[in-house]
Each structure stands twice: as structure tokens, then as C-alpha cells.
Amino acid sequence: MELNGTVALVTGANRGLGRHFAQQLLERGATKVYAAARNPDTIDLPGVVPIELDITDPESVARAAAVATDVDVLINNAGISLHQNLVTGDLDAIRRELETNFFGTLNVIRAFVPVRAILNVNSRLSWLSYVGAGGYAASKAAEWSLTNSVRLELPDTLVTGLYLSSTDTDMMAGWDIPKNDPADVVRQALDGLEADAVEVIADADTAETKAALSTEPVAVP
Template identity: 60%
Template sequence: MKVSGSVALVTGANRGIGRQFARLLLERGASKVYATARTPASIDVPGVETLRLDITDPASVAAVASAATDVDLLINNAGITTNTNLVTGDLDKIRLEMETHFYGTLGMIRAFSPVLAANGGGAIVNVLSALSWFSFDGANAYGAAKAAEWSLTNGVRLELAEQQTLVTGVHLGAADTDMMADYEGPKIDPADVVRATLDAVEAGKLEVVVDEWSANVKASLSRDPLEFYGPSLSA
């Protein structure tokens, strides 16, 4: 998969990582970039073609897939966080997390997989999170939804292998975006996330672990959970 000359579609392109995807895809020579958002007027990247898209609305997804039949690189970036826990949190917010990250991403893949097949296979990028691999009190709905999206990513990769579609998952910690504005720890530059991802797609990699924090979290999965969660459980 070569970025130069590709036709890409980016969800959630009005801010943060999605905005940087739209900008850097053009910088790297993509022939066309469809930049999508629920409010297209909020997209401020020169040179893109804007489309209205709500990934939780099947009719909206179908309309975009019908309009963008030349896509060969799909960037599933759109996401939300409701800062909701599972036991006592608002069920509507928990469902919204799952509708967005799992069903919304799946809906995009189901709509665009025939498009990608018709255009030679291409690639899908799913922007995931280090929270695909651990839980955090205060954001457990987000973590559960991202874990589901990670499993989805692994599953559709197998299903789409026959049509030669590369499926790449991207895991990162905190990025310097509006979504993480209240987070006070170290943050990654969203442009660095995009550069690492586009390099990985061109190299045919299945997974991008952007930062050391995410790598450490992934490594912890093979160890006793008490090593990772011990301090939180004893607090």
C-alpha cells in the first residue's frame, strides 16, 4: 500500500488525530482525501473533499460509501469518550461508546470493504488505544469499547485477507488533542501518531504501538494482572 497516489477517507477529520491524518495524507501525495465529520464546515484542512458522516448512523455511512467509490485507504479515526464507568455509569453513555467505537467502526468496514476490493484491496487503519489492553477507573466504558474494537480489528483482518486488504491497528497513550485536554500527563503530538501509522501502512505492518507506555501495557498482558492493577486495587 502506497500513500502517494492513494484515495483516502478519514473519519473524524475535524480535529485532533483525524485532522492530522487529512493534512499529512495530502502532504505525502495522496491524490484525494475525503475528510468527514458530523459537521463538515468544522473541517479546516485545505485541499480535502469534505463529506458529512455520522458513523453511528447506518444511512449516513451508506451515503458516504456510495459517494466515495474510489477509496483505497480507509482511516477509522472517529471516536468519543464519555468518562463513564460500567457498574454505576449511565447505560446510555456506555451504549454510545460501544455504538461509536465498535458498531460504528464495523459499519464503516462493512460498507467500504467492497469498495476496497473493487479498487485492488487497499488498506484499513483503525485508531485504537492503549486502553484496548487495560482498564482505568473513570473511563471503563471507553476501555471496554476499545477492547471490542481491537478484537474487531483482529477479526476483520482475517476475513479481508482474501481480498488483499491490509488491516492495521494503532495503539497509543495520551495525545495532545481536544479529547485529552484535561489530562495533565505527557502527551504525544498527533502528527507523530499519523507519521508512524502511515509509515507502518506502507511497510505492510498489522499493528502500530506508537509510544513506550503502550508497549509496556501490551507487555503486561502476559503477566499476572496483580502486577499491573495492584496499586489501584489496594488504594
Template identity: 60%
Template sequence: MKISGSIALVTGANRGIGRQFAQLLLERGSAKVYATARNPESIDIPGVERLRLDITDPASIAAAAAATTDVDLLVNNAGVLTGANLVTGDLDQIRLEMDTHFYGTLGMIRAYAPLLAANGGGAIVNVLSALSWFSYDGANAYSAAKAAEWSLTNGARLELAKQNTLVTGVHLGSADTDMSAAYQGSKVDPADVVRAALDGVEAGRLEVVVDEWSAGVKASLARDPFEFYRASLAS
């Protein structure tokens, strides 16, 4: 999959990582970039084609797919962070996390898979998280939804291999975006996330782990979980 000459669609392109995707795709030679958001008026990137899209609304997904049949690179970036926990959290907020990260991403893949096949296969990029691999008190709904999206990414990859569609999952820790503004730890530059993701697509990589912290979290899955959660369980 070559970025130069591609026709891309980016969800959640009005800010953060999605905005960087739209900008860098243009810089790296994409022939067309559909930049989508629930409020497309909030997209301020010169050179993109703005499009209204709410990935939690099947009708909105269908309308977007009908208007963008030339896409050969789909970037599933749109997300939400409610801060809900699972046992005591608001169920509507928990459902919103799942409706966005799992069902919304699944809806986009189901709508665009036939278009990608018709356009030669192309690629799908799912922006995931290190929180796909661990839970954190205060964001457990997000962790559960991202874990489901990770599993979705792996399953869709197997199903779409027969049509020559690459499915790349991108994992990162905290990025310097509005979503993580309250987080006080180290943050990854969103532009670095996108560069790594696009390089991974061009290299045909199934998974891109952006930062060393995320790589360490993934490595911990092979060990006793008590090692990872020791401090959290003791508090």
C-alpha cells in the same frame, strides 16, 4: 500499500488525530482525501473534499460509501470519550461508546470492504488505544469499547486478507488533542501518531504501537494482572 496516489477517507477529520491524518495524507501525496465529520463545516483543511458522516448512523455510512466509491485507504479515527464507568455509569453513555468505537467502525468496514476489493484491496487503519489493553476507573466504558474494537480489527484482518486488504491497528497512549485536554500526564504529538501509522501502512504492518508506554502496557498482558493493577486496587 503506497500513500502517494492513494484515495483516502478519514473519519473524525475536523480535529485532533483525524485532522492530522487528512493533512499528512495530502502532504505525502494522496491523490484525494475525503475528510469527514458530523459537521463538515468544521473542517478547515485546504485541499480535502469535505463530507458529512456520522458513523453511528447506518444511513449516513451508506450515503458516504455511495459517494466515495474510489476509496482505497480507509482511516477509522472517529471516537468519543464519555468518562462513563460500567457498574454505575449512564447506560446511554456506555452504549454511545460501543456504538461509536465498535458498531460504528464495523459499519464502516462492512460498507467499504467491497469498495476496497474493487479498487485492488487497499488498506484500513483503525485508530485504537493503549486502553484497548487495560481498564481505568473513570473511563471503563471507553476501555471496553476499545477492547472490542481491537478484537474487531483482528477479526476483520483475517476476513479481508483474501481480498488483499491490509488492516492495521494503531495503539497509543494519550495524545495532545481536545479529547485528552484534562489529562495532566505526558502526551504524544498527534502528527507523530499519524507518521507512525502511515509508515506502518506502507510497510505492511498489522499493528503500530506508537509510544513506549503503550508497548509496556501490551507487555504487561503476559504477566499477573495484579502487578499492573496493584495501585488501583489498593486505593
């Protein structure tokens, strides 16, 4: 997979990892990068093509797919975290996490295939739960399964999952903990695409969590 000369679409491209994806795709020679956001007026990156896209709205997804008919590379970056426990949290908020992180990602994939490559931005919490993040973890576990299933259904498409721990974006702004550099995470992800990798593990904490899946669940840190 060579990104030079491709046409890419990045969801949630107005900030954070999405903005870095759009910028670095241009730097790697993508001939066009659709920068998608619910409000395209928030896209401030020179050289991209802003496009309106709400991944939870099938009509919005269909409109975007009708405009961006030349996409080679699909970066599913858009997602939310609403800090909900499963037993005591707000069910509507938990549903929003699943509607966005799982069904929203699936909406976009179904609308834009066939493409040459799909990269889903996933999480260490695909394999780990924290108190206060049960809804998000469940949605990302579902997205992990989605990524693996789509890979089987689309044997002619490179389907890559990106897995990362806390990263210095707006989503993690309230957490005073060590964080990944988002530019470095995106660099690893795009290197992985160009190496035909089906999985990119962005940091040591995420690698340790995945390795711990063979242990008893209560022992997973």
C-alpha cells in the same frame, strides 16, 4: 502499500488526529482525501474533500459510501470517550461509547470494503482499564478484537491497528499529564501502513502495557 496516488477517507477529520491524518495523507501524495465529519462545515483543511458522515447512523454511512466510491485507504479515526465506570456509570453513555467506537467503526468498514488498506485508531486502553474509563476501555478492547477479526475476513486487505497512550488532542484536553504529539503519532501510523505493518505501537507506555498482558491481570500497571 504506497500512499502516493491513493484515495483515502478519514473519519473524524475535523480536528485532532483525524485532521493530522488528512493533512499528512495529502503530503504523502494521496490524490484525494475525503475528510469526513458529522458537520462537514467544520472541515477547514485546504485540499481535502469534505463529506458528511455520522458513523453511528447507518443511513449516513451508506450515503457517504455512495459518494466516495473510489476509496483505497480507510482511516477509522472517529471515536468518543465519555468517562464512564461500568458498574456505577450511565448505561446510555456506555452504549454510546460502544455504538461509536465498536459498531460505528464496523458500520464504516462494512460499507466501504473492498479497499486496499484499513487503519483503525485504537488505544492503550484496549489492554488496560482505569477507574473512570471502563466504558471506553471496553469499547476499545472490542475494537481491538474487531481489527483482528476483520484482518482474517479480508485477507487481500492490509488491516492495521494503531495503539497509543495519551495524546495532545481535544479528548485529552482536561488531563495535565505527559502527552504524545499527534503529528508524530500519525506519522508513525502512516509509516506503518507503508511498511505493511498490521500493528503500530505509538509510544513506550503502550508497548509496556501490551507486554504486560502475559502477567496476572492485577499486576498490569
